[in-house]
Amino acid sequence: MTGRKQNLTRRRFFELGGATAVASLAAPVVAQQAEPIRIGVLQPFTGGLEALGQQGANGAELAFLDANDAGGVDGRMFELIRADTATDPKTAVERANDLIRRQKVAAIIGPVTSANRDAMRPTIERGKTPLLYATDYEGGVCSRYISCYSALPDHWVVPIVAHAVKNLGDSFYLVGSDYVWPREMNAAFIAECDKTGGKVVGEEYTPWGAKDYTATLRKIRDSGAKTVVISIAGADAITFVKQFAATGMKKTTQVVFFGFSENYLAGLSDEESEGIIAPTNFTSSLTSPEAEHLKERVRARFGADAIVSNTVDAHWSLARMYIEGVRRAGGDDREAVTDAMVDQTLMSGNGEVYLRPGDRHVDLNVLIAQAQGGRLEVIEELGRIAATDQCT
């Protein structure tokens, strides 16, 4: 050790430094032929929403790995870099910064929740890096660098109010988690009720991690509402439905549940979930050729038990839109792909969807599904719905 230390003279230092500099200059030239396109998969792998994070990652990785198996785009392969938001906005920003500055990714797919996305937005726009957001949300994001494969209130609230007023009775009690998405969904719900003659008899927000909903359930029953509309996020919603079912109120009160998916079915018994109605864009009970194709691809890559949900479909479809953007742009230049990927129609797991150039949101096919015998069955297909422009 000491011998080597003495040998490190100033001349030797410059020699080493020079060699390093030459090597780093030479490296891109050598690697240019097959330089991979780096994609950040920024999802909540811990911290509460890991189920959604895992499915989002599965959907995205399915698209990119399939593209690699088909030879990549112009011979260039996709290289996936996973990063964990820990379901925390601050961590999401740190990870996004790291992906953009250190990892030099060409795009980021993720995160989940509006709180994480909104926190990351300045970082994304400063880094001029495309963000592919594939979770339903309250609407209103208008950014050159954020493309949203998201069910908006126009997709979910408007049709479900019409469906409910016709089939479930016209008085509603709204219960949501205390953050932006439920509040905006409920605001849209109330606005839609005003138009269609529905009546909202109560609106209430519950804290994260609530364990006891008896007071809320008592108020719902006393309000006489025919339908309770849930926008509680994550596992708290399961606690709510379990306690709701135990009171026997299911006989008189219908449940509409925003964001309900295959994820929740595992946490509820068949009796507890029976009859829950939810707007969605994909359920694994679909049997169309494109749905079967997606299910088959997911199970081939991630095993027979892998959940194929709305989340998987959204991330898979949006990732493929990005890949098509790279193909159109002839490379992974961020600005060029940003311009090239919009205005495209693509077959999702549920029909053709269209990524609009104006506000970079996707026109989605909407389903109304109902939990029946532990499965999410489609009871109404509403076709492709174009939401209002999110930039106005």
Added chain:
Amino acid sequence: MELFLDTLNYFSLLMLVVLGLVVIFGLMNVINMAHGEFLLVGAYTVVGITGAGYSFWLALALAPVAGAVVGLLVEALVVRRIYHRFLDTILATWGVSLILKQGVILVFGPTAQSVANPLPGVMNVFGVDYPRMRLLIMAVAILLTLVLYIAMFRSNLGLRLRAVIANRDMASALGLNTRRMDMASFGLGAALAGFAGAIISPVMSVDPQMGAGFLIPSFLSILIGGVNSLIGPLFGVAAISGSSNLIAGWLSQADTQIIVFLMAMVVIRFFPEGILKRRQK
């Protein structure tokens, strides 16, 4: 009447969780951040055993055993080394909670698990149709509180446990095996937590984050009521659950939580030793 039952319902849920904490935090002075994860151990014992086809009641009997085993491991590996370092226990047990939580995720996955309600349906009590499972939880919570009170404050073993906690050197000089008493206390606390996690598993989501929501209200209950007793936390739990339910009667639950926590802060400010003790000069 229904309001009373609803209040008693939350009271019972919280009391079950607090019982184990009374022993570990209230008596032993260990700030156990992993208490919520001891609940997880109990709840996932139920998931595992009912998933294997056995009955909920068998799982309920085994859950405290599982809780005790995990608790004793944690005590032997981590907590026994830092009994005297009050603040360090927070960090160490928080680390334990992360390990237990991730362990659960590795074994059972991150999604919520379903525990079927073993007592579905409602029953008429005092003229109100009330879910049977809730009534069972209430009865068990009250019974267990009584049993714990008798065990800790009216039995010989309880006297010895408290002697070790109150004055370790003197207890040791009098011939008590303090090491064994520490283990017994911590194991008992963890077993109570395991049992609580098991019996509440049918009425709420069983997921890796399940314990977290209990941490603040249960620690607050003990701080409000005062440590070193069982009656104190009983009052604390009654104060938290009662005010939560009353205020939630006309406000949103999210606002209710803010008010209840603010009230708790005020109480702790003016009664730092708990409402049952006089403010010390």
